[in-house]
Amino acid sequence: MRTAADRRKRQNSRLAVAALSLTLATPALAQRFDATSPVTGQPDNPGIGQEAAPNGLPALKRSIPDGLTRDSGRSSLGGDTTGGEQTGGDSLRSPLSPPIPRQTLGQPGQSQLDTRITTGGRRTGGSSTAPANLAPSTLLRTRAAPPRRIGSATRRVTQSVTQVPPPALRLSPVVQQPVVGVPNPSTVTPIRPLFPLQAIGPTLGLLTPGFILGTDLARAIPTDPAFAPIGYQVGTFTVLPTFAQSIGYDSNPDQTSRQIAKGSVALRTEATVDFRSNWSSSSLQGSLRGSYLETPQNEAASRPTADGTVRLRIDANRDLRIDAEGRFLVDTQRTSSANLQAPAATSRPLLAVYGGSLGATETFNRLSVTLRGSIDRSEFDNARLANGTTINQSDRNLNQYSLQLRTAYEVNPDFSPFIDLLGDTRVYDRRFDLTGVRRDSDGIALAFGTSIGLARSVTGEISAGIQHRTYVDPTLRDINAPLLNAALVWAASPLTTVRLTAATGVTETTIPGSSGVLTEVATLEVQHDLLRNLSIVLGGSYLRNDYQNSTIRENGFSATARVDYHFTRWLTLRGTYLYQKFDSTVAGSSFQENTFLLGLRVNP
Numbered sequence: 284m285r286t287a288a289d290r291r292k293r294q295n296s297r298l299a300v301a302a303l304s305l306t307l308a309t310p311a312l313a314q315r316f317d318a319t320s321p322v323t324g325q326p327d328n329p330g331i332g333q334e335a336a337p338n339g340l341p342a343l344k345r346s347i348p349d350g351l352t353r354d355s356g357r358s359s360l361g362g363d364t365t366g367g368e369q370t371g372g373d374s375l376r377s378p379l380s381p382p383i384p385r386q387t388l389g390q391p392g393q394s395q396l397d398t399r400i401t402t403g404g405r406r407t408g409g410s411s412t413a414p415a416n417l418a419p420s421t422l423l424r425t426r427a428a429p430p431r432r433i434g435s436a437t438r439r440v441t442q443s444v445t446q447v448p449p450p451a452l453r454l455s456p457v458v459q460q461p462v463v464g465v466p467n468p469s470t471v472t473p474i475r476p477l478f479p480l481q482a483i484g485p486t487l488g489l490l491t492p493g494f495i496l497g498t499d500l501a502r503a504i505p506t507d508p509a510f511a512p513i514g515y516q517v518g519t520f521t522v523l524p525t526f527a528q529s530i531g532y533d534s535n536p537d538q539t540s541r542q543i544a545k546g547s548v549a550l551r552t553e554a555t556v557d558f559r560s561n562w563s564s565s566s567l568q569g570s571l572r573g574s575y576l577e578t579p580q581n582e583a584a585s586r587p588t589a590d591g592t593v594r595l596r597i598d599a600n601r602d603l604r605i606d607a608e609g610r611f612l613v614d615t616q617r618t619s620s621a622n623l624q625a626p627a628a629t630s631r632p633l634l635a636v637y638g639g640s641l642g643a644t645e646t647f648n649r650l651s652v653t654l655r656g657s658i659d660r661s662e663f664d665n666a667r668l669a670n671g672t673t674i675n676q677s678d679r680n681l682n683q684y685s686l687q688l689r690t691a692y693e694v695n696p697d698f699s700p701f702i703d704l705l706g707d708t709r710v711y712d713r714r715f716d717l718t719g720v721r722r723d724s725d726g727i728a729l730a731f732g733t734s735i736g737l738a739r740s741v742t743g744e745i746s747a748g749i750q751h752r753t754y755v756d757p758t759l760r761d762i763n764a765p766l767l768n769a770a771l772v773w774a775a776s777p778l779t780t781v782r783l784t785a786a787t788g789v790t791e792t793t794i795p796g797s798s799g800v801l802t803e804v805a806t807l808e809v810q811h812d813l814l815r816n817l818s819i820v821l822g823g824s825y826l827r828n829d830y831q832n833s834t835i836r837e838n839g840f841s842a843t844a845r846v847d848y849h850f851t852r853w854l855t856l857r858g859t860y861l862y863q864k865f866d867s868t869v870a871g872s873s874f875q876e877n878t879f880l881l882g883l884r885v886n887p
Contacts, residue, residue, distance in 0.1 A: 486636055486661050488790035488802040488828045489622060491538065492839035493863040493876065494614060496806055496824035498572075498590055507815040510849035512886035519562060525555040527857065529882025536576070536584030538865070538874045539619045547580035551880055569593030586631050589613040602646045606655070611637035616663070621835055621869045622793055623666060623674075632664040632676065642687075653689040658682065661791075678716040679793060683709050697736035703746060704729055709791070718795050720759065726752040726789065728766050735771070743771035743783075752789050752799065759798040762789050762831055767803075782808040790828075797833040802826075816849035826865075837872070839865040847884075855884040 506512075514523040529551040535544040552575050559568035571591035578584045590612045597605040615631035616623050623632070642655025661683070663676040685707035693699045705728040715721055732746025748766040769785040785805040792800050808822040826839035841863045848856040861878040 486634060486790065487786070487788055487804065488792070488800040488837075489616060489620065489634065490614060490826070491617065491863060491865060492804075492824045492826040492841040493861055493878075494588065495804060495826065496822055496841045496843055497861065498588075506818070506849070507812070510816050510852055512852055516561075520558050520560055520567075523557045523886065525553075525557075525884065525886050527551075527553040527882055527884040529553075529857070529859070529880040531859075531878065531880035531882075533576075533578060533584075533876065533878045535874055535876040536578040536581050538617045538863075538876060540871050540874060544874070545581050545584075547578035547584065549878065549880065550577040550579070551575070551882070552577070564598045566596045567594070583629055584631070586615040587613065588615075604644045604646075606642045606644065607639070608641075609637075609639045611635070616666075617872075617874075618666075619872045619874065621830075621837070621867060621872055628666045628674070629669050630667050632666045634664065635662045636660070638683075649693040651691050651693070653687075653691070655687045655689075657685045657687070659685075675717075678711065678713045679791070680712040681709050681722075681791070682712075683707055691734070697738070699734040701732055701734070701746075702730075703732065703748070716793060718793075720795075721754075721756040722759070722791065722793075723755040724752050724759075724799075726750060730766055730768070732768070739774070741771060741773045743769070745769040745771065750789060754798055758796075760832055762799055762801070764789060764801050778812045780810045782806075782810075792830060794830055794833055794835065797830045797835070799831055801829040801831060818847045820845040820847075835868050837865065837867045837869075839863070853886045855886070857882055857884050 512523050512525075514521045516522075529549075531549045531551070532546065533549040534546045535541075536547055536549065537543075537545065553572070554574070555570065555572045557570045560566050569592055571589075571593075573587070573589040575587045576585060591610065593609045595607040597607075599605055613633065613635050615633055618628040618631060636659060638657060638659030640655055640657035642653055644651055644653040659682070661679075661681055663679045665676055666674040668674065685705060687706075688704045689701050691699050691701035706726070708723075708725045710723050711721075728748060728750035730746040730748030732744055732748075734744045736742050746766075746768050750762075750764055750766045752762045754761070765787065767785060767787045769783060771783045773781040773783075775781055783806070785803075787801075787803050790800045790802045804824070804826055806822065806824040808820060810818060810820045812818045821842075821844055823840070823842045826837075828835075828837035830836070841861065843859065843861045845860075846858045850856065857880075859878075859880040861876075861880075863874070863876040863878075865875075866873050
């Protein structure tokens, strides 16, 4: 029978066992992680060797010196610590995350991470099941926290980013890039002279050097991008219209002898339209120009001029390219021209040249073969004399049919020699002219040349050869003459550009006994940019007509100086001076002229 002492001893034993059990259960309680996950809102298991950072993210455990708590030395935003150590979770916090409030032991909401003292006398945060609870290196602490868990969970930031309405497109500004003129067709096809020989060969000798120079200088020149016209986007095309109005003085608008020259105030109106396509392949581009010179004090000398070219390139495939071109030229004949044979004419009769060409280029590795056919027509208006009679010039109207074959080999991108073979026939509307001569003829030309691109400073092409022309009428002798064509651009410096154009050909004439005219044309132009918005252009041209089987010789020279001052992209002040001198062995055909013009050029 148990006594009271036995019962008291048994009760004490039970209490001792309970106390021992409670003592053994204390490490498990210290290892509990009750931080709330920023993703699911449920407690996360930081894993073996990790602990919970103040933001709820798992981090590697580190040792804490005696006298310091886990929050001592922890940065609230950047993760830097005063003690030189930081947790992986804090080191990867985003600068946009809200700061972590500093907590001390015993504050509400603090994780149950009690510290304990180990046998080594070092204070650690919580118990661990890791073999050794030593402080990891800085690299391990930086890589401890997963980068996908950065910052605190919030819905406000997400809503402010995703629920911002997009801006209205019609209120967004459209930034337009400047278009520096219209690209030169030479960027697609080799550079050719301004007046192609096969296009206006029959009438090339009728033009004055001033017209040749003026037309050559009227082409768009490079401009500083800050003052280049922007143009209009019309569908898939960029269109650059230009309008210019000038006023000045012309000392000899009739372009006649000095004895009967009559000066006048000059009003020149000019309009141009340049356009190009913005296609990923193939291209369509062109330039159209028209002008009218009004001389109020000499109405008979008022005259129009116009010229234009439109080019189409079709990229059929990688090796085949198809090219098409349309062109025209409108000018007036001088009343003192030797071919007009009407010194008493009271008006300047019109002449028009227009036509087109179609060709294809096939490339075989570095070898390319081009075949191009052209049709051009020349028409002459009747001349009116002072007595009221009319001189019929319909016997000068003709059609020219030509075929050109070019074979080129690209040695390198800067040097491509070629061989040109050109054949043409000229057929007049009337079988016989006013003198009873048949002037139909056939011609053939052979030229050797090369395309040049020397270090990108000298570009273009030059060719030389020989041409031969035979006539149907036996009274007209055959013509053999040298052939020289050139179109070169030299970028002497970033501010200076030099352009050279030259062409030779056999042109038509109605002078009795003369088979044709050997014509040589050359133009030299120098552009220099004094300022970004101030450019000066100096140019000169030379024209020589040698009438075969005749004593008639003509030599012409012209020089010009032009200054362009750009106020803005769309407004330019232009001053021009043009000097012409033409000497001929025909009495009354020589003349000298000075023209001064000052005007505004608008690029809307």
